[in-house]
Amino acid sequence: METIPYSKIFKLDWRWIGLGFCFFVSFHLLPSHIIYMLRVISPAMNVIYSVWIFGGMAVIGFMIGYKSKGVTIWEATIASAVYSIVLLAAIEKVWGGGLEFRTPYWIIAIIAIATLSAWFGEYIQALKEKNIRREGPGKKN
């Protein structure tokens, strides 16, 4: 049986780490900032903001897993870990501190959500590719 070299198992796609970070900043930090600014319109934005902080991570983690051609679960994890520092800095320094946002649970939650969502994205991508292979390249459904 052919064995996989140890060095190749943990080989990371650094391009997707960078792209993932850009995805998080552009599609999570920017909407969060817009929602934060809209808080002057309605206090309801507080809740939307709070949901988006975690829900948005799930959406973007999924997109990273789904859109990439290879398996990019650890890339999403590293990108989300780096992004969590940026997010924490934004919350603490710019938007104002939350309810004990500095506790490790929050950072673990953010990274875990991104990682599991990326895994789910990969899973859906694999299912889609399997369907295409089974039904032929002409049929996508």
Add this chain to the structure above:
Amino acid sequence: MNEKTESQGAPRISEFSPLFTRGLIITTCATLLLVFGTAPYYSPFRDTKVFLAPPQFIASGIMVEYGIEEFQGFPLEDVILQARPSFLLSLLLEFVILPVCFLCSWRYLFQKKSQQMAIGEKPKRHLPAKFLFGLSGVLIVYLILGNISSAFVSPNIYHVIVLDNTMDQNRSAVIAQLSRIGHKANEYYCLPKRAGGGEKSYRSRLDPVGTTPVTLRELGMPGSTDAGTFSVVQIVNDTTLICEGIGKVALSDGSFPEYTMHISPGAVIPAKIN
């Protein structure tokens, strides 16, 4: 294993066009500049408590955590919003586990059904998958509706939580100040008159024959603090002194929190009036 990194010399095909990638990098830089570079200009609008945990986040995780604690036989802790593993549990439940269960069971059910219909078999019941599909679907709808209602039906929930917290802090501060008065009064009770005490009495030194209780001024305590206003109400049989404290944070009905403290030698007992 990462397939893409092992292309072995094959030209790398990007998932995105160069235009999109460039635009993404420019947007990232612009966002970072917007968020961190322009922060000083809207600092007056900065709110110290912007983040609100919707109740649905907390509730599901606390149920799980309480269940685990009860199963282990540990005493249950008070519910506190911050720094709880329950928060992590509920977030994972809401954003990852439930959607994954829902989509997987949905796919399983419909794929199996179509496969069985294609080969002409009678469709089976698949009860576990149906149960998971229904349960996760109901929970997702509950969480979505809960979040929407939190956002639009009760927009002031955040302020209610903050106000409750402030009221609780005020109540605690009133009780703490009354306790300090109680300890000073007991000190006064124990000391002899030549040392500035009451000599086994809570009566005022200024009125030794009457029944006037010792004043806060004699005890060296302020009548008003940041927590509220305090006064000595009455003395009972020389051995019990009753003090009153009224807080400064108004309750929802407009009244203020009010406590009395029954002070007797060796005992300081608070009683809630409002």
